[in-house]
Amino acid sequence: xxxxxxxxxxxxxxxxxxxxxxxxxxxxxxxxxxxxxxxxxxxxxxxxxxxxxxxxxxxxxxxxxxxxxxxxxxxxxxxxxxxxxxxxxxxxxxxxxxxxxxxxxxxxxxxxxxxxxxxxxxxxxxxxxxxxxxxxxxxxxxxxxxxxxxxxxxxxxxxxxxxxxxxxxxxxxxxxxxxxxxxxxxxxxxxxxxxxxxxxxxxxxxxxxxxxxxxxxxxxxxxxxxxxxxxxxxxxxxxxxxxxxxx
Amino acid sequence: xxxxxxxxxxxxxxxxxxxxxxxxxxxxxxxxxxxxxxxxxxxxxxxxxxxxxxxxxxxxxxxxxxxxxxxxxxxxxxxxxxxxxxxxxxxxxxxxxxxxxxxxxxxxxxxxxxxxxxxxxxxxxxxxxxxxxxxxxxxxxxxxxxxxxxxxxxxxxxxxxxxxxxxxxxxxxxxxxxxxxxxxxxxxxxxxxxxxxxxxxxxxxxxxxxxxxxxxxxxxxxxxxxxxxxxxxxxxxxxxxxxxxxxxxxxxxxxxxxxxxxxxxxxxxxxxxxxxxxxxxxxxxxxxxxxxxxxxxxxxxxxxxxxxxxxxxxxxxxxxxxxxxxxxxxxxxxxxxxxxxxxxxxxxxxxxxxxxxxxxxxxxxx
Numbered sequence: 001x002x003x004x005x006x007x008x009x010x011x012x013x014x015x016x017x018x019x020x021x022x023x024x025x026x027x028x029x030x031x032x033x034x035x036x037x038x039x040x041x042x043x044x045x046x047x048x049x050x051x052x053x054x055x056x057x058x059x060x061x062x063x064x065x066x067x068x069x070x071x072x073x074x075x076x077x078x079x080x081x082x083x084x085x086x087x088x089x090x091x092x093x094x095x096x097x098x099x100x101x102x103x104x105x106x107x108x109x110x111x112x113x114x115x116x117x118x119x120x121x122x123x124x125x126x127x128x129x130x131x132x133x134x135x136x137x138x139x140x141x142x143x144x145x146x147x148x149x150x151x152x153x154x155x156x157x158x159x160x161x162x163x164x165x166x167x168x169x170x171x172x173x174x175x176x177x178x179x180x181x182x183x184x185x186x187x188x189x190x191x192x193x194x195x196x197x198x199x200x201x202x203x204x205x206x207x208x209x210x211x212x213x214x215x216x217x218x219x220x221x222x223x224x225x226x227x228x229x230x231x232x233x234x235x236x237x238x239x240x241x242x243x244x245x246x247x
Numbered sequence: 248x249x250x251x252x253x254x255x256x257x258x259x260x261x262x263x264x265x266x267x268x269x270x271x272x273x274x275x276x277x278x279x280x281x282x283x284x285x286x287x288x289x290x291x292x293x294x295x296x297x298x299x300x301x302x303x304x305x306x307x308x309x310x311x312x313x314x315x316x317x318x319x320x321x322x323x324x325x326x327x328x329x330x331x332x333x334x335x336x337x338x339x340x341x342x343x344x345x346x347x348x349x350x351x352x353x354x355x356x357x358x359x360x361x362x363x364x365x366x367x368x369x370x371x372x373x374x375x376x377x378x379x380x381x382x383x384x385x386x387x388x389x390x391x392x393x394x395x396x397x398x399x400x401x402x403x404x405x406x407x408x409x410x411x412x413x414x415x416x417x418x419x420x421x422x423x424x425x426x427x428x429x430x431x432x433x434x435x436x437x438x439x440x441x442x443x444x445x446x447x448x449x450x451x452x453x454x455x456x457x458x459x460x461x462x463x464x465x466x467x468x469x470x471x472x473x474x475x476x477x478x479x480x481x482x483x484x485x486x487x488x489x490x491x492x493x494x495x496x497x498x499x500x501x502x503x504x505x506x507x508x509x510x511x512x513x514x515x516x517x518x519x520x521x522x523x524x525x526x527x528x529x530x531x532x533x534x535x536x537x538x539x540x541x542x543x544x545x546x547x548x549x550x551x552x553x554x555x556x557x558x559x560x561x562x563x564x565x566x567x568x569x570x571x572x573x574x575x576x577x578x579x580x581x582x583x584x585x586x587x588x589x590x591x592x593x594x595x596x597x598x599x600x601x602x603x604x605x606x607x608x609x610x611x612x613x
Contacts, residue, residue, distance in 0.1 A: 017327075053422045071424075079422040086416045090272065091470050100412050104423035109405050136470040152419075 005064070006031045006160050006191040007052060012061035014044070014051050021047045025061075025216045029193060029208070034186045036196040036205065036222075039212035040235050045195040046082065048212065049162050053079055065160065075104055078158035080149050082165050088138050094148050095133045098124055101155030116155075123151040128177055143174030150178055161185060163194040179205050202226055251373040251386050256491055256505065258392035259445045260457055260483030265399045266438045267458035268476050271466060272414050273434075276459045277332065281320070281339035282313040282435070283442045283451040287346035289313070290443065295353060301387065306443055312342055313439025314432065367450030369491075369501040375447075388448060395444040402437050403476065410434065411472055449502040456506040457483060464513045467520040486512055540580045542610045543570070545589055548599050549607035561597045 007029040014022040022044040029035055037045045050056045052063050054070050065073045078101070101123070102116040112120075124133050127147040132140070140148065146166060153161055161182075167175050182192050182205075196202065202209060202222060209226050210219040211234040218225040218233070270276050289308030297304050316338050323334035372388040384390070403410075413420040413430040420427045438458070445454045465478035486509035494504030518526055547570070551560035559565065563581055572580070581597070584590045589603035599607065 050418075055418055055421050074422070074424050077422070079419060081416065081418040085418055087272075090415050091466065091472050091475050092411070092415065093471070096411075096472075097415070100416065100419060103408060103412055103425065106408075108409065108425070111408060138470070 004031060005029060006033075006066065007193070008064045008067070009052060010062050012048070012051055012063065013059045014047055014056060015059045020059075020214065022051060022212075023214045025212070027210055027216060027219060029191060031191055032186065032189050033208040034182060034192045034194075034206050035208035035210060036194055036202050037210050037212055038196050038199065038202065038234070039217075043213045043234070045212055046164050049164050049193070049195060053077065053162060075156075076159040078153040078156040078161045080153045080161065080163040080166055083142065083145050083149060083168065085164075088140070088145060090137065092137055093133070094124065094129060094135050094137060094140070095120055097137060097148055098151045098155060101152040104156060119155050119157075120151070123154040124148075126154060126181065127151045141171075143170040146170045146178065147174060150181060154181075158190070160191045160193065163192070165195045165197065167196070167198065199231070248373050251389065252369065252501075253488065253491065255372050255386065255388045255392060255448055256369065256487040256501070257484050258389065258396055259448050260461075260487040260505070261480050262392060262396045262399050262441050263445055263454060263457035264461045264479040264483035265403050265476065266434060266441055267462040268465070268472075268479050269410055269414055269434055270438065271459060271462040272472075273431075276455075276463075277335050278317060278320070278435070279438055279442070279458045280452075280455045281316050281335045282439055283446070283454045285312050285316040285339045285342035285346070286310075286439060286443050286446065287312075287350070287451065288342045289346075290446070291346050291349045291353075295349065306440070309443040309446075310436060310439040313442065314435055316342060317432070317435045367446065367448050367453060367502045369448045369505075372448050391444050392448075395441055399437060399441060402433060406430065406433060449505065453502045453506045456509055457487075460506075460509045460513050461486065464509075464516045467516050467523045470522070482509065482512055537580055537583055540572070540576070541584050541587070541589065542606070544580055544584055544597075545599060545603045545607040546610055548590065548597055549604060552599055557596070562595055563592075563597060564595075 005028050007027065009025065009027040012022055012025045012027070013020055025048065027048075037048065039045055047056065051058055052065075052070070054063075063070060065077060070077065095117075098120040099112050099116060102112055102119060106112060106116070121130075121133065124130055127150050129144065129147050129151065132144065137145070137148070146168075150163075150166065153163075166178055166182075170178070182194070185192055186207075194206075196206070203226060207222055208220065209222050211217040211225065211230050213234045218230040267279070270279055286309035289310070289312035290305050292312075293302060293305035293308035294300060296308075299305075316335075319338045320331070320334040323329045323337060324331050329337065373386045375387045377384045377387040377390055409420075409425050409430050410433075412423075412425060413427040417427040420430070441458075442451075442454055445457065449457060461479040461482040462475070464482050465475045468478055469475050487505045490505030490508035491501050492504075493508055494501045497504075516524065518524055521527060548561055551557050554560075560569075563577065570577075581590070584597075584603070585592065587602075588600055589606060590597045590599055592598075
């Protein structure tokens with residue numbers, strides 16, 4: 001398979017019993033793009049991300065990351081789960097959560113050392129959370145939680161970042177801060193893939209897009225495929241708000 | 248004898264506290280109850296095969312039934328026909344009841360009786376000696392629990408990072424290549440071994456108290472996982488020693504005394520914990536409520552100061568009618584605002600001070 005694709009997914013179907021959540025989806029993501037996965041609620045966006053990462057079994061299909069199976073290139077992939085996927089009352093600090101991003105390269109049993117701690121502090125600084133490094137995580141706001149998750153992914157020093165709704169429930173300042181970091185990643189040649197909800201910001205934030213509604217509706221450069229027609233296909237009649245603003 | 252008894256109690260308490268921390272954080276406390284019951288089946292089957300209570304086969308049998316409990320519950324949950332709590336409630340009574348039938352039917356004359364299973368016989372454990380070539384090596388239980396404690400400490404030190412990651416964020420754990428399922432089963436094997444070991448001393452019900460309560464108590468006292476583990480161990484030790492003393496004084500079951508004591512420690516922590524205790528939380532919430540009310544008060548006063556309606560709107564009486572506060576609460580708020588020098592009272596009309604005006608303006612900016 002072609003190594004030029006960051007992700008090359010073929011004929012992916014993910015089903016719970018006989019109910020398909022993702023139905024025969026093909027998706028090729030070139031290296032170095034910033035791609036949004038968009039689609040209505042229940043379109044299977046999060047499921048697709050989890051399927052790419054092998055977190056849920058594929059009913060059918062095959063995923064290659066840089067031409068290899070995911071297990072072989074794990075270290076090249078950074079994952080940012082939905083903020084609500086974890087218990088923020090867990091007894092730990094910001095620094096400790098960010099350090100978790102270094103566990104992958106440490107492997108089993110080995111503990112983080114000075115090198116990893118420095119790496120974590122750098123990532124925390126990058127997301128503007130330095131003064132909160134030793135803060136207990138239950139005291140963070142939603143935006144701060146999302147920054148912590150991003151910092152954690154940065155310590156993975158990955159080639160591809162897969163993010164599940166990184167802007168959900170965050171304030172405008174945080175959204176701008178996150179997007180500028182993501183653009184920086186893209187400029188240094190990394191690939192960023194994010195589940196996204198706000199259609200208005202797609203052309204500003206992303207240069208590549210996949211429209212999903214159980215099936216893949218369209219995918220490619222934003223300029224070519226982010227069209228009213230494709231949006232209508234993906235969202236059905238529920239798209240009027242976008243047209244109100246753009247016309 | 249007494250020293251040996253206390254050593255056994257402390258070993259059991261410490262060994263139980265360690266896996267308990269992760270069970271509590273994984274919200275899997277109930278699984279320890281399930282395992283502690285269903286291991287009976289493994290112990291009985293092991294006994295029927297070997298006719299010995301000290302054979303390692305009993306241990307292996309118990310660990311296998313412990314894991315079987317976890318596995319069968321998960322199979323039921325995955326069928327999506329049964330919820331998690333119901334699945335646990337279905338599996339362990341089934342395994343336990345088979346164990347009970349086997350005990351009552353086939354092991355009539357041995358010391359395996361249902362009372363011992365449920366409550367343990369801590370007092371008698373020092374009587375069961377381990378001998379080697381005619382020499383007394385001390386109570387068997389001290390040896391067994393020491394080995395289990397070493398295993399638990401080894402799991403804790405080797406896999407602390409993995410346990411923490413899998414407990415906090417299963418998704419990341421899996422994506423980084425640390426199988427959460429494998430880690431969960433390491434923990435479950437540990438829980439099973441500990442349960443079987445502690446079984447003789449404190450029985451299948453109280454072992455749950457020693458696993459879960461110290462961890463739940465420590466959770467109220469700290470925001471740091473390492474501290475939580477250490478606190479759980481300390482709480483376990485203190486509770487077991489005080490509990491035995493207590494049971495001596497009132498001449499009752501030692502295991503019962505330990506469980507009661509750990510419960511009492513939890514109760515007082517629940518009330519008085521400086522960070523998460525119920526009393527502190529109540530107080531904090533009340534303060535927050537009054538602080539917010541003061542903000543509302545100064546903003547309201549700012550709106551109406553120097554207007555025609557000032558006379559009407561800025562009276563204390565008005566707060567009761569329009570903002571709809573309870574008279575007692577309104578008084579508290581106004582008093583606090585006066586004490587903080589945010590407002591002054593001029594013939595029944597509340598006037599904002601300079602700090603009050605600043606506060607009102609800042610509040611509206613947000």
